[in-house]
Amino acid sequence: MFTIHGTGIGGGIAIGNAYLIDKTLENVSQHHIEAHQVNDEIARFNQALFQTKLDLETLRANVPSQTPAELSAFLSLAIMMLSDSHIAKEPIKIISNELCGAEWAIKLQADRLSKKFDDMEDLYLKERKFDILQIFEKIFKNLVGSKIDFTDLNLKNAILVAHDISPADLIGFKNADFCGFLTEVGNLTSHMVIIGRNLEIPAIVGVQSARQIINDNDVVIIDGVAGVIVVNPDELVLNEYKERQLQWLFAEQKLFELSDSKAITKDGVEIQLYANIDCDNDVSEVIKTNAHGIGLFRSEFLFLANENHFCSEEEQYIIYSNIAKQLKSGPLIIRTADFGSDKNPSWNNQHNKDSNPALGLNGIRLCLAQDDFFQTQLRAILRASAHGDIQIMFPMISSSWELKQAISKLELVKQDLLDKGVSFNYNIKVGIMIEVPSAALTIKSIIKMVDFISIGTNDLIQYLLAMDRNNEAVSYLYNPLHHE
Amino acid sequence: MITKECKIINKLGLHARASSKLVMIANKFNSEIKISKDNKIANAKSLMSVMMLSATMSSIITLTAVGDDEKDAIVALESLINNKFGEEF
Numbered sequence: 001m002f003t004i005h006g007t008g009i010g011g012g013i014a015i016g017n018a019y020l021i022d023k024t025l026e027n028v029s030q031h032h033i034e035a036h037q038v039n040d041e042i043a044r045f046n047q048a049l050f051q052t053k054l055d056l057e058t059l060r061a062n063v064p065s066q067t068p069a070e071l072s073a074f075l076s077l078a079i080m081m082l083s084d085s086h087i088a089k090e091p092i093k094i095i096s097n098e099l100c101g102a103e104w105a106i107k108l109q110a111d112r113l114s115k116k117f118d119d120m121e122d123l124y125l126k127e128r129k130f131d132i133l134q135i136f137e138k139i140f141k142n143l144v145g146s147k148i149d150f151t152d153l154n155l156k157n158a159i160l161v162a163h164d165i166s167p168a169d170l171i172g173f174k175n176a177d178f179c180g181f182l183t184e185v186g187n188l189t190s191h192m193v194i195i196g197r198n199l200e201i202p203a204i205v206g207v208q209s210a211r212q213i214i215n216d217n218d219v220v221i222i223d224g225v226a227g228v229i230v231v232n233p234d235e236l237v238l239n240e241y242k243e244r245q246l247q248w249l250f251a252e253q254k255l256f257e258l259s260d261s262k263a264i265t266k267d268g269v270e271i272q273l274y275a276n277i278d279c280d281n282d283v284s285e286v287i288k289t290n291a292h293g294i295g296l297f298r299s300e301f302l303f304l305a306n307e308n309h310f311c312s313e314e315e316q317y318i319i320y321s322n323i324a325k326q327l328k329s330g331p332l333i334i335r336t337a338d339f340g341s342d343k344n345p346s347w348n349n350q351h352n353k354d355s356n357p358a359l360g361l362n363g364i365r366l367c368l369a370q371d372d373f374f375q376t377q378l379r380a381i382l383r384a385s386a387h388g389d390i391q392i393m394f395p396m397i398s399s400s401w402e403l404k405q406a407i408s409k410l411e412l413v414k415q416d417l418l419d420k421g422v423s424f425n426y427n428i429k430v431g432i433m434i435e436v437p438s439a440a441l442t443i444k445s446i447i448k449m450v451d452f453i454s455i456g457t458n459d460l461i462q463y464l465l466a467m468d469r470n471n472e473a474v475s476y477l478y479n480p481l482h483h484e
Numbered sequence: 485m486i487t488k489e490c491k492i493i494n495k496l497g498l499h500a501r502a503s504s505k506l507v508m509i510a511n512k513f514n515s516e517i518k519i520s521k522d523n524k525i526a527n528a529k530s531l532m533s534v535m536m537l538s539a540t541m542s543s544i545i546t547l548t549a550v551g552d553d554e555k556d557a558i559v560a561l562e563s564l565i566n567n568k569f570g571e572e573f
Binding site for chain 2: 076077084117121
């Protein structure tokens with residue numbers, strides 16, 4: 001049993017088995033198979049071996065002419081090794097003799113061979129161990145692939161251990177069934193926090209080298225509030241956390257009972273509590289908790305969820321109006337696509353070239369530059385506004401001039417819809433997100449042009465303090481109460 | 485069956501590249517070819533196996549071939565070893 005620490009992002013306590021994402025040979029675990037599965041495992045192994053050979057042959061065929069001859073020779077050597085019985089045949093024997101998965105067979109054989117090389121006296125030959133391990137690692141990569149299979153049934157009790165989780169993985173995560181996750185990078189303000197809160201499962205971020213310390217299938221306790229991870233707990237500790245888990249669930253239940261009561265401050269002001277959502281599936285949760293409406297629909301996730309499919313005007317229209325129809329009360333505030341440094345669609349090629357992505361062509365800037373994309377979204381929102389209280393919010397506005405441009409685009413689309421006789425709410429409310437310091441400082445002139453504002457604290461603080469919240473090295477500068 | 489004792493005379497011994505040349509030549513023959521050194525025996529047609537002999541410079545190895553082309557196989561392998569695997573030193 002041992003304990004490690006990270007930044008807890010809430011969600012209570014989870015107890016489960018570690019499931020490592022981006023595995024390497026080093027942390028693969030033994031996986032028992034039944035006799036009838038042997039042929040399938042061998043087929044998997046052979047396929048991975050074949051793919052590795054193909055990869056190396058392609059590489060060798062494309063070696064530029066000016067590269068030293070050693071490189072080609074090295075590749076030839078590696079290809080030859082792949083046909084060697086120690087690599088190509090031995091793992092097959094292990095699979096059928098020991099009834100284990102192909103991954104474990106590769107690991108066993110890699111270990112055995114490297115032991116033999118360790119025992120050699122010749123220093124040069126000793127070093128060849130690493131060439132061989134590299135070859136095994138390549139086969140292994142082809143065997144496991146890099147995609148996370150969220151439909152894997154074994155995930156039910158899993159605590160995911162990953163290096164990082166990108167916002168694009170988010171949708172996959174939502175449909176998956178696992179009990180907690182931890183990542184090596186991240187802190188209180190990264191996008192992982194949003195994911196964690198949305199999933200309502202315990203999560204801890206910023207757990208350095210987690211994938212080295214934790215092995216697949218280790219029993220792991222995550223305390224998402226304290227940021228504590230206990231690996232392979234003894235019985236006493238395990239029981240203690242089971243007890244705390246029950247208490248947490250009980251407290252949650254009591255909080256849930258409060259969702260019927262009004263939100264009123266001590267001096268008697270009633271506050272409207274709105275929910276934030278990332279996709280239409282979130283709406284049932286909003287209704288369950290009696291939120292008064294949706295204050296922020298991060299519409300960019302519609303375009304990030306499936307890289308190969310572009311969400312059309314019609315699809316957007318259906319999604320927006322369905323959400324509006326489901327809501328019992330309050331508005332649905334749709335923020336126009338806010339692509340940024342940590343969530344970027346593949347079609348925005350410009351982004352990778354930016355030396356300073358957070359200060360680049362993001363948010364409303366990208367929308368204004370991509371006229372077709374922007375007008376399509378505005379048209380979908382306006383059309384949906386016929387079916388409920390839908391409002392528009394522009395992200396990342398930095399000046400009244402920029403806001404004017406966005407509004408004039410909206411007016412253009414409105415006029416077009418009027419001309420075509422399409423019904424929509426002509427007086428649709430328009431607001432902006434205040435997240436750039438210049439907008440905060442010139443709020444007096446900006447506010448006259450909009451119906452509401454929303455304060456985007458994360459970005460506002462990041463831009464004000466010139467610190468990248470995803471950069472662990474400077475995250476200590478993140479101080480919302482900064483003064484002097 | 486033909487048996488022949490050889491001395492490794494190239495500087496690096498039976499390292500990866502030299503081994504691969506040896507294995508490539510051995511694979512051209514039908515005969516079963518073994519290389520032994522001390523009490524280790526390697527299949528001359530398996531690169532890993534040959535490398536794991538860890539035969540360095542001045543090691544004495546024994547080539548053994550069994551098959552219809554055993555004679556040619558031994559001659560070819562012996563000349564490769566005596567030519568220092570085509571290396572300059």
